[in-house]
Amino acid sequence: MDRILTRQEASDAVGGDGWRYLLGSLRAQVPAASPADAAAMAARAVAACGEHADGHLRVDVRADRVVLALQTLDLGTVTTRDTDLARRITAAGLATAPGTPRPVQLVEIAIDALDIPAVRPFWKTILGYADESQSDGDTTAAIVDPLGEGPAVWFQRMDAPRPHRNRIHLDICVPHDEAAARIAAALAAGGRLLSDAAAPAFWVLADVEGNEACVTTWQGRDGVVSGGVEMRL
CATH class of the missing domain: 3.30.1360.20 (Transcriptional coactivator/pterin dehydratase)
Structure with missing residues (x-):
């Protein structure tokens, strides 16, 4: 097995x-x-x-x-x-190349919500998405493009409203050995590091106007919790 x-x-x-x-x-x-x-x-x-x-x-x-x-x-x-x-x-002779022309990566969209079951159907419908194959009817689980073309969307539970902070951000999942270079490049391009408290699971960065994005890896994820829910794999 x-x-x-x-x-x-x-x-x-x-x-x-x-x-x-x-x-x-x-x-x-x-x-x-x-x-x-x-x-x-x-x-x-x-x-x-x-x-x-x-x-x-x-x-x-x-x-x-x-x-x-x-x-x-x-x-x-x-x-x-x-x-x-x-x-x-x-x-079979297929020589893989992690860094050419750009390292493999996956992008996800994270939506912060007070009531995930209430907002999830809207995003699932408007995007034409479907439940993840392993969601088993979980009304808080991520949703995915059934054609595999668009990024997955996952939902992070908030404990209280945050009217003065963006509630939708991108997660850029990169190979663990590429994270440092990606972060350095983002900082050189005008970004700011807001938090590395959960590194190497994720680093929170922002542009000059405070719009956030996370660089994520698979490392350090066992037991990592953010916003009341365990971070996605």
Whole structure:
């Protein structure tokens, strides 16, 4: 039986092959010379996964790269099967490149709310989104684009109204070994570091007018709580 891996186990298992653990999935990108080259590499990745491709592999084909994602989809997390498939894809000659042309990342939108079940249906409907596969009817769980095109939206519970602070912010999930460089670049671009109290799970930054964004990683997340709810993986 495939075993669910901890964040550390998942990262350690394939980090040396260029894969990175992000938000409950393994991700890598492979540079391509052309759209035809990218399509051919995507086919090789599917072939490497064999019968397990449908339940684990997602492929985003672009003109200059292929972005690969592995996750045990019915569980919404990484298992030993996924790390095995990552090794198979790498062994098939798909040389992953974490930093070219930009490190793999995932963006989420976080919405602060006093009553999450009350606001969640609006965002789910207006975006045309669906429940996460592992939400099990949870009326406070994140919502996702069923086509995989838009960022996930998750909800953070507030204890009291905050009329003078933005209540929607972006979370930029980056590989753990890329966080320091991303933060330094954001600060050099005029940003401010508001808090690193929860680092390395997340750092809170803001632009010159106080609009906030968080740089997040998978590290340091066990037991991390923000706004009354546990932070997303």
